[in-house]
Amino acid sequence: MVTMQDVAKRAGVxxxxxxxxxxxxxxxxxxxxxxxxxxxxxLGYTPNLVARSLATGSTRTVGLFVPTVAGSFYSEIxxxxxxxxxxxGYHLLLCTTRLDGERARRHLAxxxxxxxxxxxxxxxxxxxxxxxxxxxxxxxxxLCAWETEAPDTFPVVTIxxxxxxxxxGRHLRELGHERVAVLASPDHTVRVAGxxxxxxxxxxxxxxxxxxxxxxxxxxxxxxxxxxxxxxGPRPTALFATHDILALGALEAxxxxxxxxxxxxxxxxxxxxxxxxxxxxxxxxxxxPKRAMARxxxxxxxxxxxxxxxPANSLQLLRPELVVRDSTGPVGExxx
Amino acid sequence: MVTMQDVAKRAGVxxxxxxxxxxxxxxxxxxxxxxxxxxxxxLGYTPNLVARSLATGSTRTVGLFVPTVAGSFYSEIxxxxxxxxxxxGYHLLLCTTRLDGERARRHLAxxxxxxxxxxxxxxxxxxxxxxxxxxxxxxxxxLCAWETEAPDTFPVVTIxxxxxxxxxGRHLRELGHERVAVLASPDHTVRVAGxxxxxxxxxxxxxxxxxxxxxxxxxxxxxxxxxxxxxxGPRPTALFATHDILALGALEAxxxxxxxxxxxxxxxxxxxxxxxxxxxxxxxxxxxPKRAMARxxxxxxxxxxxxxxxPANSLQLLRPELVVRDSTGPVGExxx
DNA sequence: CTGAAAGCGCTTACAG
DNA sequence: CTGAAAGCGCTTACAG
Numbered sequence: 001m002v003t004m005q006d007v008a009k010r011a012g013v014x015x016x017x018x019x020x021x022x023x024x025x026x027x028x029x030x031x032x033x034x035x036x037x038x039x040x041x042x043l044g045y046t047p048n049l050v051a052r053s054l055a056t057g058s059t060r061t062v063g064l065f066v067p068t069v070a071g072s073f074y075s076e077i078x079x080x081x082x083x084x085x086x087x088x089g090y091h092l093l094l095c096t097t098r099l100d101g102e103r104a105r106r107h108l109a110x111x112x113x114x115x116x117x118x119x120x121x122x123x124x125x126x127x128x129x130x131x132x133x134x135x136x137x138x139x140x141x142x143l144c145a146w147e148t149e150a151p152d153t154f155p156v157v158t159i160x161x162x163x164x165x166x167x168x169g170r171h172l173r174e175l176g177h178e179r180v181a182v183l184a185s186p187d188h189t190v191r192v193a194g195x196x197x198x199x200x201x202x203x204x205x206x207x208x209x210x211x212x213x214x215x216x217x218x219x220x221x222x223x224x225x226x227x228x229x230x231x232x233g234p235r236p237t238a239l240f241a242t243h244d245i246l247a248l249g250a251l252e253a254x255x256x257x258x259x260x261x262x263x264x265x266x267x268x269x270x271x272x273x274x275x276x277x278x279x280x281x282x283x284x285x286x287x288x289p290k291r292a293m294a295r296x297x298x299x300x301x302x303x304x305x306x307x308x309x310x311p312a313n314s315l316q317l318l319r320p321e322l323v324v325r326d327s328t329g330p331v332g333e334x335x336x
Numbered sequence: 337m338v339t340m341q342d343v344a345k346r347a348g349v350x351x352x353x354x355x356x357x358x359x360x361x362x363x364x365x366x367x368x369x370x371x372x373x374x375x376x377x378x379l380g381y382t383p384n385l386v387a388r389s390l391a392t393g394s395t396r397t398v399g400l401f402v403p404t405v406a407g408s409f410y411s412e413i414x415x416x417x418x419x420x421x422x423x424x425g426y427h428l429l430l431c432t433t434r435l436d437g438e439r440a441r442r443h444l445a446x447x448x449x450x451x452x453x454x455x456x457x458x459x460x461x462x463x464x465x466x467x468x469x470x471x472x473x474x475x476x477x478x479l480c481a482w483e484t485e486a487p488d489t490f491p492v493v494t495i496x497x498x499x500x501x502x503x504x505g506r507h508l509r510e511l512g513h514e515r516v517a518v519l520a521s522p523d524h525t526v527r528v529a530g531x532x533x534x535x536x537x538x539x540x541x542x543x544x545x546x547x548x549x550x551x552x553x554x555x556x557x558x559x560x561x562x563x564x565x566x567x568x569g570p571r572p573t574a575l576f577a578t579h580d581i582l583a584l585g586a587l588e589a590x591x592x593x594x595x596x597x598x599x600x601x602x603x604x605x606x607x608x609x610x611x612x613x614x615x616x617x618x619x620x621x622x623x624x625p626k627r628a629m630a631r632x633x634x635x636x637x638x639x640x641x642x643x644x645x646x647p648a649n650s651l652q653l654l655r656p657e658l659v660v661r662d663s664t665g666p667v668g669e670x671x672x
Numbered sequence: 673c674t675g676a677a678a679g680c681g682c683t684t685a686c687a688g
Numbered sequence: 689c690t691g692a693a694a695g696c697g698c699t700t701a702c703a704g
Binding site: 001044046047048049050051053054059061068069070071072075076078079082086091092093094095096098103106107110112113114115136138219248275277278 | 337380382383384385386387389390395397404405406407408411412414415418422427428429430431432434439442443446448449450451472474555584610611613614
Binding site for chain 2: 680682684
């Protein structure tokens with residue numbers, strides 16, 4: 001491989017001068033610089049990034065942990081993170097943890113060894129128990145898409161999930177719904193709490209019996225738990241699913257149960273993933289500013305890298321927004 | 337940061353001995369090794385991977401280019417690649433090219449500089465024009481998920497897309513369909529050719545007028561071009577979409593046009609993405625062994641890395657399989 | 673504006 | 689089995 005030394009010899013200078021030409025940090029006489037550039041060109045020289053990293057202590061690489069890359073939520077985050085990194089000349093080292101805490105821990109241990117300038121952890125599912133490992137990391141760490149109680153050891157950029165649930169609830173309240181059901185993933189307690197708050201504001205309560213757990217965030221999971229919700233007691237007039245895909249399953253369950261949406265049943269989802277446009281009727285849902293979240297998190301991270309300090313330890317909550325489509329309507333007189 | 341030197345001092349040995357203990361490549365006296373290990377523990381030493389890379393010339397990182405990470409096709413590939421890499425102790429550097437050849441080229445240039453031990457390029461969309469840049473790469477390169485004419489400069493692990501189209505066509509022929517339409521993405525000419533071959537085998541031709549281009553591989557794109565196909569001339573009795581999502585759009589177009597699937601219209605998709613289970617009726621499609629493909633490609637790549645040679649230049653075609661569900665049926669008498 | 677020196681933290685032969 | 693030396697390819701002060 002051709003090294004800086006080779007270029008230097010060819011251009012009749014020392015390698016320090018070559019380095020100066022490349023970095024542009026020191027002014028080099030135009031004639032010399034031209035000779036160096038010519039030599040680089042002729043030799044097809046390309047600097048060895050590993051050597052540079054060792055000398056500078058920076059790899060210009062950021063690690064990203066996501067639970068998975070399947071599904072549009074995290075894949076959009078990955079792409080946004082990559083975009084921001086690219087704008088700043090950084091590379092992306094990706095680890096998907098796949099609901100496997102042990103796997104996450106192993107990867108974490110691997111990255112601790114300086115191969116990364118900073119680390120972004122998206123999603124609280126798999127790494128939450130291993131955060132202490134990062135306590136004396138030599139690089140900045142930022143958390144995002146964190147729904148459960150965020151540890152106060154790292155800056156967090158996330159969504160106001162409580163408000164997301166609240167928006168869904170308030171919307172249903174404004175439409176006059178009183179008897180409602182919730183389809184929830186186990187780790188979505190914050191959304192459910194927000195949803196309840198909207199009802200509590202009107203002196204209504206959403207009983208625990210109205211909250212149906214969907215172990216898996218899948219279409220089938222939504223179908224099954226919506227089926228249970230519709231079969232139970234007095235049929236609800238509205239339903240909030242903490243995940244769009246659960247809502248899509250619920251739509252199907254409603255069809256099967258012969259109840260028309262939104263006439264007999266209103267359905268609200270959560271996330272506003274692109275898939276929801278495939279549904280009939282189009283799903284009313286709470287849109288999550290995931291790209292904005294990812295961008296802010298990365299920018300915070302990179303600011304910490306360049307100022308080489310830990311970022312100010314803060315909790316930043318981005319606001320979700322209700323997107324009203326066709327799956328919700330006023331509570332009907334003919335209900336039941 | 338604590339270095340090997342620090343550990344050595346603490347253990348009362350030289351850093352070479354520490355290195356030996358860590359690598360395990362040289363036998364060290366047990367007592368010494370124990371002292372070294374204790375020192376490592378006490379100091380919380382973790383080797384600097386960048387320094388190691390510079391010394392060994394290996395970063396234990398593999399670069400992966402994919403067009404996007406949205407949609408299940410490439411996201412499954414990414415996860416499978418990562419799994420195989422992890423099994424072998426490698427990290428994943430991810431670049432999504434996003435239909436942007438220029439962006440792809442920039443990233444390529446960045447990686448050429450030794451920050452990666454090998455490179456896997458999935459998808460022919462964005463990098464096809466920039467492959468010459470890789471001509472004198474100092475690391476192995478493998479191509480996968482390549483549908484267009486593959487360059488013969490690198491090993492290719494891909495799908496027999498021609499056969500995929502053929503399987504779809506043969507299935508429809510076996511059901512007696514003669515008047516068919518195709519919904520195709522512009523870069524899916526090979527699938528279409530295979531589809532046509534199945535008809536040609538029976539002396540039938542699929543005219544160009546029966547092939548409808550869908551510029552975007554989206555639900556809306558499928559809906560629009562299926563609408564055109566159903567409106568045109570004598571209505572086809574069957575339809576092949578070169579992409580599942582196009583087929584889902586077609587299903588919706590059929591519903592709107594008031595034609596019942598599969599009674600009035602059979603629909604075959606391509607890929608067998610998980611989404612297709614959401615459709616009504618469940619979609620018959622051609623399943624693509626994408627995970628197997630990704631695995632083989634990475635294993636080929638890693639074999640080349642460890643044997644530090646270019647991999648044998650070969651073209652490997654994995655076989656797709658027809659998955660019959662509910663969207664296809666025998667051609668009806670009452671057709672049209 | 674250019675060159676000589678030291679150093680980033682490791683590994684790899686090679687002696688002892 | 690352990691130590692002394694050289695080297696991986698850069699960058700960063702520091703002289704001239």
